[in-house]
Structure formats: structure tokens, C-alpha cells
Amino acid sequence: xxxxxxFFLKYKDHFIFLxxxxxxxxxxxxxxxxxxxIIRGKFSDKLSIISSPFAWMRSMSQLEQExxxxxxxxxQLTLRIESMSNANEEHKSLLKLLELKEDSDLELIAANVVNxxxxxxxxxxxxxxxxxxxxxxxxxxxxxxxIIGKTIVVGKNSSIVQIINDVNFRxxxxxxxxxxxxxxxxxxxDICEIRELQKNAKISIGDNVVTSGFSQIYPKNLPVGEIIExxxxxxxxxxxxxVRIKSRIGSLLHAFIILNDIEID
Amino acid sequence: xxxxxxxxxxxxxxQFILVDILSIKMIRPDFLVIYIFYFTLLNAKYKGIILGxxxxxxxxxxxxxxxxxxxxLTLSLTAYLTGFLNGKYERLLPYFFHSIWVSILLLHxxxxxxxxxxxxxxxxxxxxxxxxxxxxxxxxxxFVVIQFFFPVKDASRAQxx
Numbered sequence: 001x002x003x004x005x006x007f008f009l010k011y012k013d014h015f016i017f018l019x020x021x022x023x024x025x026x027x028x029x030x031x032x033x034x035x036x037x038i039i040r041g042k043f044s045d046k047l048s049i050i051s052s053p054f055a056w057m058r059s060m061s062q063l064e065q066e067x068x069x070x071x072x073x074x075x076q077l078t079l080r081i082e083s084m085s086n087a088n089e090e091h092k093s094l095l096k097l098l099e100l101k102e103d104s105d106l107e108l109i110a111a112n113v114v115n116x117x118x119x120x121x122x123x124x125x126x127x128x129x130x131x132x133x134x135x136x137x138x139x140x141x142x143x144x145x146x147i148i149g150k151t152i153v154v155g156k157n158s159s160i161v162q163i164i165n166d167v168n169f170r171x172x173x174x175x176x177x178x179x180x181x182x183x184x185x186x187x188x189x190d191i192c193e194i195r196e197l198q199k200n201a202k203i204s205i206g207d208n209v210v211t212s213g214f215s216q217i218y219p220k221n222l223p224v225g226e227i228i229e230x231x232x233x234x235x236x237x238x239x240x241x242x243v244r245i246k247s248r249i250g251s252l253l254h255a256f257i258i259l260n261d262i263e264i265d
Numbered sequence: 266x267x268x269x270x271x272x273x274x275x276x277x278x279x280q281f282i283l284v285d286i287l288s289i290k291m292i293r294p295d296f297l298v299i300y301i302f303y304f305t306l307l308n309a310k311y312k313g314i315i316l317g318x319x320x321x322x323x324x325x326x327x328x329x330x331x332x333x334x335x336x337x338l339t340l341s342l343t344a345y346l347t348g349f350l351n352g353k354y355e356r357l358l359p360y361f362f363h364s365i366w367v368s369i370l371l372l373h374x375x376x377x378x379x380x381x382x383x384x385x386x387x388x389x390x391x392x393x394x395x396x397x398x399x400x401x402x403x404x405x406x407x408f409v410v411i412q413f414f415f416p417v418k419d420a421s422r423a424q425x426x
Contacts, residue, residue: 012311013309013310013311013314013345013348016311016314016315017311017314017341017342017345020314020315020317020318020337020338020341021338021341021342023318023334023337024318024321024334024335024337024338024341025334025338026334027322027325027333027334027337028332028333028334028335028338030333030334031332031333031334036333039326040325040326040333043326043327044326044327047281047326047327050278050281050282054282054283058286
């Protein structure tokens, strides 16, 4: 017995090593054992008390960087929403243009607005169609909401359009349902006035204003706007009506040009 | 001895708390093997084996290692092999001595890497080798730093109490 003890003592390193290797292998083979998993879970819970303050410190140090990334992401998403919103508006606008082209008997050619003009004394836009597309000078330009101008200069592939808000622009119009005709000119902020109306003309607020047809440029009955005010000045032989035009002149992206030759009624 | 136990506790906490900060592409330094290596050189072999097993077990329990029992096995083995170097620096050629302890650490990391990345070993031996070398090399960087303050040859000369 003593010899056995001495033998063990002499080779204790090897015996201890073999014992722990055996124990380690036993544990390795018990990895999927439910009890092992439970013990590991409980031990991990206890140790999380120690590690949680360090984890908190780590998360705090990452917070600033995370906030920066989130800010960038926020801006990116805002821009994307803005872009999608614009695309949606453009889509709606193009659908309206398509409807107009399909419903109208007029021969229309679609064009994109490529420039809003920089002349100080002429309100104009530039369209990306010209002679090569059959465009001539003095052709009516419109959008689904109504007339917006006429071509005044035509190049090979582009045209300049004098638009309705130009100070020298005049348009012969008719007020419906009364049928009174007058001359329309632009005032400000999408408001125009119609002069040369008969004193006894029956005009009400909300009446529609359309083109009269007394022109070689504009076909009759194209929408222009609606009456918002009627001025009956004392001592004057005429009435003056104020009209709000429907077309949003400041944000034009697309337009149509009427190619038909117009005959005066 | 008590001082060394405290150092061991420190090494364990270092491994448990700070190892994630030092992690590079999921490769982490192993401070426990460094500690067990020095502890065994400074103390008796059997003490190193017992401490290696206990610390390995604690490490596995904390989830630092994904295989329960693997760290106990490798640290016990490292302690057992390192024990043969006790007081051997004077008797062996220096390069042979250094080659042996480097080989012991290589074996430790090879076993760990092999068990943890068996699938990688089967699918791409080259990737496995890179993983093994990086894991070993990363810990060796810390080992080399410690070498400046406390060389292995000095630890090996220490007499067993």
C-alpha cells in the first residue's frame, strides 16, 4: 500500500494530468446534456452582474458613433422620401397630360420644359421641340388645366413660349355660361383680369373662363380659369372681372403644343 | 502563491471583460494561456495542471469558449507540457528551449482552432490555417510584450517551492 502511495506520489503529475484530461473529455462529450446547459446558463446569469457595467460603458462609448450613423441615415431617408414624393407628383402630372391627349380632338405634341427663361422683360419658357417636330411660331401651348401661352421663337429642336404671365400677353376669352367675351391679361400671383366686358354682362363668381375662338392661335373653349371677382366701376362703360388661372405657371415641367391650323368662327 | 492567484483572477477578468474590445474579426487574444504558462513555470507542474483545468472550466462556463471542457483540456495540456520546462533553460540550447515553448503554445491554439473550426478545416484548409496562425499570432503579440518585462528564461530558472 505504501509502495502504491509512493508510486502515485512519484508520478502524481502524470496521474493528475490523466485525470483532468479524462474529466475534460467527459465534459466535452456532455456538451449537449440538459444539465450542462442549465449549469452554464446559471453561471452566465451570475457573471452577467459583473459584466453588465462594462457592457454599459461599451454601449455608451458606441452611442455617439451610433447617433452619427442614425443622423446620416435619417437625412438619406428624408431625401429619398422627398425624391419619391416628387416622382409621385410627376407621375400624376404625366397621367393628366396623357388623359388630355387622349380626350382631345386637337393634334397635340408633348414637350418638356427645359428652361424657364431669363429675360427681364419677357416671361417665357423653352420647350424641347422645334421645327423638326412640326412646330411653328404662334401656336397655342397648353397643359391639362388650360392655356399657358404661345410659341414666339422656333428653333430646329427647341421653341420659346411666351407664357400667360407675361406683361404683354393678351388672350381673347369667353365667360361661361353668360357667353360674354373680353380680353384677358395677367396681373399677379396667378390672377388675371378680363377687360372689354359689356356693362350689362351677367357674370358671377365661379364662372368658367374659356378661350373665345376669335383668334388664329387659340382654338375655342379651351379652359383658362374661373371668375373670382367682378368689378363694376361707376362711370365706366365696361365691367372688369378678375380670373384665377388654373395652371401653375411657376412649376411647369411638361406642356403640349397644338399643331392644328385654327379657323376663326 | 496568493499573489499569483490574484494575478490569475485578474487574467480571468481581463479575458472575460476586455476580450471583446480587443477582438479583431472574431479573433481574440488568450490571456489565460499566458497566465497558465507562467504559473506552471514558476510553480509545480501539478499545480499548473489543476489551475489550468479550473480556469479553463470557468472560462467555458462563462461562454468565452463555445465547447464546454475544451479550454480545460487545452490549458491542462499546456500546463502539463510546460511543466517539463521547469528549470530546463540552463540545460537546453536556448533556441531549442524557445522552440519548445512556442510549440506548446502552437499545440494549444491548434487544438482550439481545430475543434472550433472543424467545418472550415474540411471545406478550406488554407482558410483554416490562416485562422489558426492569426489566433496564435494575436496572442503571441501580447506574449512578446510580457516577455520584455518578464522573460520566459527567467521564469524557467525559478526553483520549485
